[in-house]
Amino acid sequence: MRYLIATDTGGTFTDVATFDLDSEKVSYGKTLTNYEDLVTGVLVGLAETDATLRDSLLLKHGTTHVINTLIERKGAKTALVATRGFSDLLEIGRGNRPIPFALGYRRAEPLVERAHRYPVTERMGADGMVLVDLDIDELKSLAIELQRQSYEAVAVSFLNAYANPAHELAAVELLREYLPNAYITSGTALTREWFEYERSSTAAANAYVGAGMSRYIETFAQKLRAKEFSGTFYMMGSNGGVLSIKRAIEQPVALVESGPIGGCIGAAAYAGALTMPRIIAFDMGGTTAKCALVQNGKFEVQPVYYVGGYEYGFPIKTPVLDIIEIGTGGGSIATVDSFGRLAVGPRSAGSHPGPVAFGRGGEEPTVTDANLVLGRISTDSFMQGRLKLDLAAAAKAIDEKVAKPLGYTGIDRIDRAAQGILDLATASMAAVVKEITVERGHDVREFALFPFGGGGPLFATILAHQLRIPKVFIPPHPGNFSAIGMLLAGARIDLSRMIVAPVQVGVVEKLLDTLEQLENEAVQTMRNELGAKDVIFDRTLEMRYRGQKHTVRVSFDKDADVITLLDQFERVYEGRYGHLVEGSVVEVLDLRVGAEAILPKPDLKKLALMPPPGSLPKAQQREVFFPLPHGRMSTPIWQRAQLPAGFVISGPAVIEEFSSTTILLPGDRAEVGAYGELAIDCPTSGDRA
């Protein structure tokens, strides 16, 4: 048993990364995602690597299956059973319109339409006392009706069930008995927090994807067994840890952002190893850019996720790594509107037809075309040169679709237009990075930038200058970083309970009591599902001044008392918002426990492919355009695989590697670190965009 396998089924590519524990060597496979048969796509990618399933200790799998099912509405025939009087929650939502002036505004249709939502008589009070008993006879008749209509999945969500889930539990048990072949789930089995719309929406989504996801996982497991795989099969959770198969089948919504998580886990691992207290993980691919904060080696996890985005989508309450996404990527299309305004994205040329330079019928210039025209990437930079890029076509498209409509003239008009496309794309991405920092009360300049994905390293320094971030770290294998990160992931479950109590005498006892229950539950689960012995706990409290909507997260020590709790809350609050509110009651809203078990993983130092120290790499030269006042400059082009630890490069320079390119602006300085990372200093004084 010598191999560890991680595989990530993305929108365009299926990535596989493997690690050989004997030779301590990484290898990769990459295939186009096979939408008809995702599992076979993984097996094809795996065949490109050194590993064999028979000799593999574990296989971790991230997939976009859940989010695709929800977005494309390909889920099961689903019924929702709700408290009488509240079966329309999914449709009423919270009554808001995030796009205020659009007469035609319309939120995505509810997953379960009104004809499939059924009321049942029962009522819990907000204090968890039963106000109206669950009407068992009524529920039995309903179960028979659901059976008759052959629903494949049923979600149960009752009002105030967060305070007492007894009725939900009873209803689920009865429904499972009457509908043995249907997938049955309930709101409180997924979240024990209040907010009835969000919980119902979560239950509905879980039911909607549950039946299909169970089949997907079971088929996958079967095919693995057929290839004599006898290791452990894990699914990548949105919370940054892998889940057992059993849990993934019970809570498929926990896999909703299964795909993009890997890179963030990798970023956190490097941040820890390189002792960088604050980094911004920045992932840029073909259609989107994403960013997340990693502080002290930890990423933040958000309790709510909006499928289809906040503005038009619906919420699910499941811990998801706190990632912000924007529709700017290599394929983003540049257009000039009738008012002479340049826009970049959110429309994307994707992989079909792709950028103009791909020569596959794309006619609208993209970010990738601009990079090519400016010499920032070479004509051989895609698929190791198997996809030759057409420089002349890209230049012509930028000239006709951007430079001329903007009224640019002169010989350098195409360069300036191409640089403009990059500047605008950078401005959009910078706004997102600022949003994630400012909104959370941080100063972006206190962070280091940690870029990956095919486009991340290309934009890293330009973005750092724009945001005045002085330090950039580019990890090894940025183009395959998502799968690498997954290799490093541990197993993780997150549990929480609502507390809602002021910080005063007695609260600590209550917290410790609940903590013990949660930790026992977590240990049991880890032991039973994963055979894990050593479990590390991450204990936090969501605290706030009474009346505030948002909470701050404060870590919770077992020996805490009222004084230390208040102290800690004030420290975190003041750090974030710059002021305290004297005399207000501080309360604990939730207790959260993250339980993590470490799984066998590669040594970070072994991941980079570096030549022996002291070897002397050679650079070629190419003309590359740099933002004015520089313009076109003859620029050294380095191959990253030839750079030994300790090697120093001064900008302007280009560093190329498999599936990614790093740009150093004039004045920047890069040094190859012990982990194979490129540590880049970006001087921030006197900058312009």
Add this chain to the structure above:
Amino acid sequence: MTTNSGFDPITLEVIKHELVSIPNQIDKNITRTAFSPLINEYKDYAVGIVDAAGALISQSKGSLAIFVANALGTAVKDGLALLGESELNDGDVVISNHAGTLGQHLNNVVMYTPIREHAGTGSIVGFFCVLMHWLDVGGATVGSCLSTNTTEIYQEGIQFRSVKLIERGLRRKDIFRLVEYNTRFPKTLLGDVESQISGCLSGKAMVLDVIQKYGMNAYGAAIAAMWDQAERRVRSAIAAAPDGQYYAYSYLDDDGLDGHDDVVPIGITVRVAGDQLEVDYSNISAELAGPLNAGRNGGAIAAARIAMKYLFSPEEPVNEGDFRPLKVVIPDGTFLSASPTAAIGSSGSMIPTVVDTILRAMAPAFPDRAAAAHHGTYGIHAFSGRSPVTGENFFHLDTCVGGWGASRETDGYGPSRSNVHGDTSDVPVEMQEAFNPYRIESYELRTDSGGAGLHRGGIGVVKTYCITAPCSLTLKIDRTKCLPWGLADGSEALGGHVELHSGDGQVRSILKGTYALEAGDRIVIQTAGGGGWGLASQRDPNLVSSDVLRRYVSPEAARDVYGAVMSLDGRVDIEATFQKRLTTTKETK
């Protein structure tokens, strides 16, 4: 290098991106730090940047629609007039809720800080502003703006006209005390004020950062370009419509005072001339005795601007250029241009109907852009009293969600809040029940509430409260007489309706007023739907069938209003309905 200003158009575009994103970033920070649910759930605030003369540069996108008027700039202009530029120093934070300036209820307090070039030492280049609905500013009733029978402004709270809360970075403790002792909820309010101050100061720093990065000239050119582009977009849309004079009429139920049952007329004339638009309010009611008034800025101009934004640039960030083609005509002393001493507690409540009416007038000129009427009311229902859970005073303000109007393109949306709300969220039932002395027994869609049509109007709701301990309810419901109208032969929607079922079995209809409630009382609120578009008899039988399956439309209405043929099990017989329609069409030919 081809813009009139001589600056690179892409650089200007990059600066615009930054200026548009700053208020949105501050907006999110405020949602997180504010205390009152009115701020963090209801989003009753706005964040923006105005220039040195008070013209709007950019404003947060999620906040209430009603603030796109010129609340921010109007407050700043008054400060400039009263204090002068020389008295507005770096580090000053000024507040204003002056009725004569803003013309909106006194809870709306604009706070702003001057942005001076060269890290605060140079001349004023703009102001960073945060408007917040203060939970309570004194006056006769809890929440200040909720009374239905005030008759002069002095009963509605304290006024701050261009008052410095902070002077050159130093807090004026006397003014803070003035605030603290003129509100019923000092802790919550002062918490909100902290968040408002911190929003102003962080926003100012971010704007200065942009100016430092690109230089004052490029900054100025970017703003000028932004305004020009917005203006050109709106002008070209207006120019596409035929010139002419368009008129629409509607009315509010009454002015809310006891014994006053007369409707409040709203006659709107819109004149399209070339690329210019004029909204004329000459045919509206005179100033009212009760609080259903607004000043010129908060009333007439706000409503006209909102209507314009809906029609011409819904998806674009708002700025001063959007409104350059607009002229507003209104005599003094109407209920939308009330005198500075008039009661204006309900200054926002009637705006949804006014906006609806302006849109109705414009519909013939812009048939592709217009929609039928929406439910048309804030529909405030606010509970207050002593919470049996916390032992403290509680105040819970809610508003109605209802149907929106159908258009040439689609069915109406809903349920959602009024057209002057935006990203305004319901407080979850579970949160309300945890603290307030009532239970909500049901919250469901209201069958048949949407106006019938080729495109059906959006659906309203029915919500039932059961009171569990004595408390008080303040209600301000409107549009129950002038029902949400249809367009292009579409039908009107069902109107709103509220009933109080007393423990003793008595039932009465209530709309505006304050009511003492006892345990066992029930409140049933039914909200209106949106108007339909086009003839109901032409609606696709497949859609009528699905409406019946979803109980949006009852089988009876499907048969009687949509002319569907029903099968014995209460479903639409789609095939037979198609057949019947064919026959009917032939007969009428």
